[in-house]
Amino acid sequence: MRRASRKSNIGASALSPxxxxxxxxxxxxxxxxxxxxLFLRHGMTLGGxxxxxxxxxxxxxxxxxxxxxxxxxxxxxxxxxxxxxKLAPTYPESMITRPFPFNAYYSEAEAPVVEGNGFFLQxxxxxxxxxxxxxxxxxxxxxxxxxxxxxxxxxxxxxxxWGGVPFATFLERIGADRSARYVGFRCADDYFTxxxxxxxxxxxxxxxxxYDGQTLPRKYGFPMKLRMPTKLGYKNPKHIVEIFVxxxxxxxxxEDQGYNWFGGS
Amino acid sequence: xxxxxxxxDGGLHGADVSRQTVQPSWVRVxxxxxxxxxxxxxxxxxxxxxxxPIFGFTFPKQITLGGWLGGALLWHFAAMWVLFVNGLIYxxxxxxxxxxxxxxxxxxxxxxASDLVAALRGHLSHDDLRQYNAVQKFAYLGAIGLLVLVVLxxxxxxxxxxxxxxxxxxxxxxxxxxxxxxxxxxxxFFTLVHVIMVALVPxxxxxxxxGR
Numbered sequence: 001m002r003r004a005s006r007k008s009n010i011g012a013s014a015l016s017p018x019x020x021x022x023x024x025x026x027x028x029x030x031x032x033x034x035x036x037x038l039f040l041r042h043g044m045t046l047g048g049x050x051x052x053x054x055x056x057x058x059x060x061x062x063x064x065x066x067x068x069x070x071x072x073x074x075x076x077x078x079x080x081x082x083x084x085x086k087l088a089p090t091y092p093e094s095m096i097t098r099p100f101p102f103n104a105y106y107s108e109a110e111a112p113v114v115e116g117n118g119f120f121l122q123x124x125x126x127x128x129x130x131x132x133x134x135x136x137x138x139x140x141x142x143x144x145x146x147x148x149x150x151x152x153x154x155x156x157x158x159x160x161x162w163g164g165v166p167f168a169t170f171l172e173r174i175g176a177d178r179s180a181r182y183v184g185f186r187c188a189d190d191y192f193t194x195x196x197x198x199x200x201x202x203x204x205x206x207x208x209x210x211y212d213g214q215t216l217p218r219k220y221g222f223p224m225k226l227r228m229p230t231k232l233g234y235k236n237p238k239h240i241v242e243i244f245v246x247x248x249x250x251x252x253x254x255e256d257q258g259y260n261w262f263g264g265s
Numbered sequence: 266x267x268x269x270x271x272x273x274d275g276g277l278h279g280a281d282v283s284r285q286t287v288q289p290s291w292v293r294v295x296x297x298x299x300x301x302x303x304x305x306x307x308x309x310x311x312x313x314x315x316x317x318p319i320f321g322f323t324f325p326k327q328i329t330l331g332g333w334l335g336g337a338l339l340w341h342f343a344a345m346w347v348l349f350v351n352g353l354i355y356x357x358x359x360x361x362x363x364x365x366x367x368x369x370x371x372x373x374x375x376x377x378a379s380d381l382v383a384a385l386r387g388h389l390s391h392d393d394l395r396q397y398n399a400v401q402k403f404a405y406l407g408a409i410g411l412l413v414l415v416v417l418x419x420x421x422x423x424x425x426x427x428x429x430x431x432x433x434x435x436x437x438x439x440x441x442x443x444x445x446x447x448x449x450x451x452x453x454f455f456t457l458v459h460v461i462m463v464a465l466v467p468x469x470x471x472x473x474x475x476g477r
Contacts, residue, residue: 066343068339074342078424081424081427086426086429155313155314157439254335258336258338260339264427265424265426
């Protein structure tokens, strides 16, 4: 089921975007809770259990609960530490990592195929204008470019060159409620994630349509990727098909399995 | 809670020492909390390292904590608070109580060299546990230094954008990871030597548990 939806061609699908949205939402509701509870069940080692039993934490569910609480605390610390005026370092073209690594929870050959013609970005939630956006319309908005370091949660980093619409400009165009807590993203694969509003409005947060002077290729997230040099790689969604503004915590693909939600750098 | 023995009462020996509190309770408590925090941080750190090895090896999965990258990160970013707060308490108490000065000063390179030679020849006495020899002083101060370095480099890796000064001090993001790795390696090496020394002079273990 996951594989099927990942490979589905969103642009040419027979379902209406609204139906797709509802279908995905149902599927996610079915999938998410067990996945959420599983992350430490297969993750706990014997050493961890032995160590914890000494502290009165008797089973892995308690441990997981405690660790997730600390992770939520770390979200708050990172939100407090986040300076909207602090810029991530930028680099000269000569420092771009070539080839820039492909990275996803599937192989490059499995990356979703999205047809550019007839593609429309959906906008929903706490926004004044829920119009759909074609790639041409997005390309007509003011564009910017950045050469910044992508830092993966695994530890490696790579420097790339992204171009697109400053996300603050886009949020302004759709009349987003800037006092809302989250901006969420649904992607053409199974991926979904969400970010805090201050990061969404950060000067270097870019709704990218281009990579290294070319149309954003499939492997780097066609039709669009949200690039945030202030966040780790998994917070930078690719193949975005819907953007929504909300006050309800939307979680994320990796975040629901245990990655820290704020994921700041 | 008693304060650390000062050099002034260094004339007491033997039976008197066994009734004296050599390691105050705050030293013992922070020491063992630190042991736990470092154990969690090192073993979860190895699992995080394995996700993207800097060098041509990985750590055996059986000796790592967390099971997968996400689990290891949760452990790591929880235990870091324990290490940080506990370390801060240890350092402040050491400075305010004057223990740092009494226990570790004076220390010269010449003393370290001569005590090291004596230690390797088996001539170094451990009769008076209220006093550290120069090699001990150097090793413990080194461990404190490594802990500070591991925290600072860890902060540079975690928050390379928000903490630009620390990032540049560590030579950039990628280099901060390498510094973090070697600070860990130094701490693991210290721990190995430390545990061997405790095994050779077992009464020091009792000292760190009972204080006497």
